[in-house]
Each structure stands twice: as structure tokens, then as C-alpha cells.
Amino acid sequence: MASRPRSSRPRRALLTALVTAATRTDMTDAVAGAEELLPGWFQPVFLALVLLGSVTNSIITLYSSSLNLQVLGIPWSRSRTILISAAVTASGSLRALFFADFTESLLSFLSLLIIVFAPWGGVFLADMLLRRGPTTPRPYEAGAVLAFSSDWNVAEMDPMAGICTAVTRRPLGGGEPWMPGETVDVETAVHGYTMGSAYANFLEDERGSLTVGKLADFVVLSRDILAVAPDDIPGTVAETVVVGGEVVVTAS
Known part of the structure; x- marks a missing residue:
């Protein structure tokens, strides 16, 4: 007879103590x-x-x-x-x-949420269904600005990991790609992390590209991520970091 997994014993002991x-x-x-x-x-x-x-x-x-x-x-x-x-x-x-009256205010607030989110949810679902067509262009292909960034405690903070995931649509730990039809090339992913994120923060006139008049903020990477295999991108590090035209980090 198979024994009960050890991991369940502490839970059973705690439940017994609570009942007692x-x-x-x-x-x-x-x-x-x-x-x-x-x-x-x-x-x-x-x-x-x-x-x-x-x-x-x-x-x-x-x-x-x-x-x-x-x-x-x-x-x-x-x-x-x-x-x-x-x-x-x-x-x-x-x-x-x-x-x-707190209760009345709460009910009014919940009613307002229903009024706002019900049509928004309908538009969102309709948009998802319409985008299932094989000939439907993706938003950035239709002219929308694609902005990439990391999200604390949800995705990796390292942009190299984010670029690799955008290009392969595979988990960093391995596995099958999720919605592989939504992959982008490396150039598009890099643009999303630079000009796209600057645009999302209303800073496209100051940051996002090496352009005369913008802030001289850039990095020199340890490898050319446009030339290596996508799976090698996460191992890329910044050997030199320049902020405001001044070198603040160099490879030791």
C-alpha cells in the first residue's frame, strides 16, 4: 500500500490542532x-x-x-x-x-464599474475574436507603437530575457512556445525596448535613440544580439554603460 506523501502530514496536523x-x-x-x-x-x-x-x-x-x-x-x-x-x-x-452614506457610495461605485467595464469588456472580446483571422495584421504592423518593458514580480527585469522571449515566445526554462504566431524579430524587440518605451513615457524627444539633441544614454553589449542565436541573447551583458555622455560602468 502506498504511503501518504510526507508533505500532507504537516497540513493534517495543523488541521487537527485547529479542530481541537x-x-x-x-x-x-x-x-x-x-x-x-x-x-x-x-x-x-x-x-x-x-x-x-x-x-x-x-x-x-x-x-x-x-x-x-x-x-x-x-x-x-x-x-x-x-x-x-x-x-x-x-x-x-x-x-x-x-x-x-458609505453603503450607498459603494453601491454607486460598483454600478459605475459595471457601466464602464461592461462595454469595455465587449470591445476587448470582439477585438480578440477579430484578431484570430490569419490575415489580420498585428497592431504594430498596422502602425501602433510597440512598447516593451519589464514588470516587477511578473516578468524578468533583464531586457535581454525579455527580447529572447519576444523573439521565441518560449519560457526561459524551456518548453513549447506560447502563441508562436505573435513572435517578433530582434530588431522589432529592441525598438520596443528603446523608442517604444520612450514613447510610452512621453520621452521620445529625449530618449530612445542615438540622435542629435537627445540624452546620450546607451550601453555597449558583450555580443551583437542581432547576429547571435535567440537563445544566446539572455547571456548578453552590458560591458559599458554611458549616462548623459559619461561612462558610469565599464567591464572589469
């Missing part, structure tokens, strides 16, 4: 009952974790909302859009908490 503890107190009110079981020092620790989690979630939400303002084409810097989003969010929250 629950029988020692009145769990009609689950919150009050749990409070009696936990030590006194746990409550401030728990409240601190909840507070920190709420603050972190609010920061991420403000960051995302500021990006949405930029997506709409508003030519503001990211810091300015974050401040505006914070001011609007704070004013709305204060009004809902102190100057209006």
Missing part, C-alpha cells in the same frame, strides 16, 4: 472565538500586517491607475499622474466615509 482548539471555545461568533484562542501579542502583529498589506495594495493600485491615465494619451509624467490619482482617491474616500 475550536472545540474548546464557543465558535458561534467566529471572530470572538478565534480571539479567545490566540495569544494577546498576536492581535497587534495581525493588525500591523493588515495595515501594511492595505498600504501596499493602495500603492500598487495608485501606480496602476496612473498608468491608465497615460494610456489614455494624457501627456503627464508618471509622478504627476500618481499624485492626481492619489488626490482623487483620497477625496472620494473621505467623502464616502464622512460626508455620505
